[in-house]
Amino acid sequence: MQLLIHPVVRPYASLITLVMDPGGVPIFLISTLARHTRNLANDPRAAILVDGTGGESADGGDPLQGARLTLSGIAEETKDLAMRRRFLARQAQAAFYVDFQDFSFWRLQVEGAHLIGGFGRIVDLEPGDLLIPLAGAEAVVEAEEGIVAHMNADHADAIALYAQGFGGLATEPEAPGWLMTGLDPEGFDLARGTEAL
Structure with missing residues (x-):
């Protein structure tokens, strides 16, 4: 048994x-x-x-x-x-x-x-x-890594403005420290430490 x-x-x-x-x-x-x-x-x-x-x-x-x-x-x-x-x-x-x-x-x-x-x-x-439907957005998905790297390396000022304008952070004069972390057909993601937009 x-x-x-x-x-x-x-x-x-x-x-x-x-x-x-x-x-x-x-x-x-x-x-x-x-x-x-x-x-x-x-x-x-x-x-x-x-x-x-x-x-x-x-x-x-x-x-x-x-x-x-x-x-x-x-x-x-x-x-x-x-x-x-x-x-x-x-x-x-x-x-x-x-x-x-x-x-x-x-x-x-x-x-x-x-x-x-x-x-x-x-x-x-x-x-x-x-x-998010990705049909027709293959080029955006493929280019995501390069776009994110470029924005973080060369356009920190623009990212700070995005954080202010789209994130409702207008009270912060420069919104420092934000990074772009992702991109998709509906927009992009920003992060600063544990904060995310």
């Missing part, structure tokens, strides 16, 4: 950092030493909660009054080097461990989403409501 003992399968939540690829697909860097990576290897179904509340509501009160988005779908490992560059541009702290052998990049193929815009403001979304 053989006794087989199966592990108990339970939902498991973990904190991760992420970026979006040019089409809006979430990309994250995780370690095989982590339970969440081992779980995904056995069952790739996953959900990512993107918390826009910063831990509290816009008025400083109940965080349940703030916005958050749950993305659900299938997680899969990706070897796309463009995702590495894009991830490190936005999550610079990951440069410390990105090359450890146990780390790899994953993407969530979004199958649906649940948006809570505050108390009682709830809507389910389809992938087409969130993802």
Whole structure:
């Protein structure tokens, strides 16, 4: 007689950092030493909660009054080097461990989403409501790395103006320290430390 003992399968939540690829697909860097990576290897179904509340509501009160988005779908490992560059541009702290052998990049193929815009403001979304169509934008996606590098190297003043004008930071005289981290058919991403626009 053989006794087989199966592990108990339970939902498991973990904190991760992420970026979006040019089409809006979430990309994250995780370690095989982590339970969440081992779980995904056995069952790739996953959900990512993107918390826009910063831990509290816009008025400083109940965080349940703030916005958050749950993305659900299938997680899969990706070897796309463009995702590495894009991830490190936005999550610079990951440069410390990105090359450890146990780390790899994953993407969530979004199958649906649940948006809570505050108390009682709830809507389910389809992938087409969130993802950016890339058909016809291949040249933009291909040129992204060069454009971002050029803007950061040669046009820091323009990036500061973008941060002021588009980010509502008009009170900062020069908005120093902003970098362009990504570009897609709908616009660009800026970051300064942990701040993002």
